[in-house]
Amino acid sequence: MVRADAGTENVDIKYIQMALRSFHNGDVAGCRSFTVGKSSANQRIEMLWSFLMLHFTVFWRNVFKDMIDAGQLDNTDRTHMECVRFCFLPMIQRHLDTFRITWNSHRIRNQRSIDGTGNYGIPDVMYHQPLICEATDWSYERNSTQYWSIR
Structure with a gap:
């Protein structure tokens, strides 16, 4: 859902x-x-977007703005943009991966779980083990043929 x-x-x-x-x-x-x-x-997702903007988007936006201001990058030049993608996408992806891991392992609630493990409110736990958080597991096995047909 x-x-x-x-x-x-x-x-x-x-x-x-x-x-x-x-x-x-x-x-x-x-x-x-x-x-x-x-x-x-949607407070949780709005918090995520705010955190992402503050700790990720602003940094990379400033990097590229500084390059443009210094005359090192022409964002209207296709070759420049392809070079930026080639050089920066691996770093940006690593930065995103670190952000994802950090976000998905942080506690979004202060309460402790019923079993006392303290896993309650951690996104990765809530997603992969919903029963621990007294939630319903709505997951279904994905049909790969169906997946490729809607791509």
């Missing part, structure tokens, strides 16, 4: 989710696998 606000950035997510869940049965299959709600209830 995916819940999002009605923003245009979520339209593709909606259709991908519904397509991937179209062959499943149950209360959250197909069209019922995506729901729209107020963005005021």
Whole structure:
């Protein structure tokens, strides 16, 4: 089940989710696998975007702005842009991977789990072991033929 606000950035997510869940049965299959709600209830994702902007996007935006200001980069030149991609994408990907690992292993809630392990509220634990967090496991095995047909 995916819940999002009605923003245009979520339209593709909606259709991908519904397509991937179209062959499943149950209360959250197909069209019922995506729901729209107020963005005021999206505090966690808004916190993620804020954190990402502060600790990632601003840094790289400034790197490239400084290169443009110093005359080292012409962002209208296709060759310059291909060189930037070739040189910087591996570093940016490593930076993103570090961010992902850090974010997915941090605690988003202060409560402790019922079993006392302290795993409650850690995104990786919540995703991979939802029963520990008293949540429902909505995962289904992905049909690779179906996946490639909607790509």
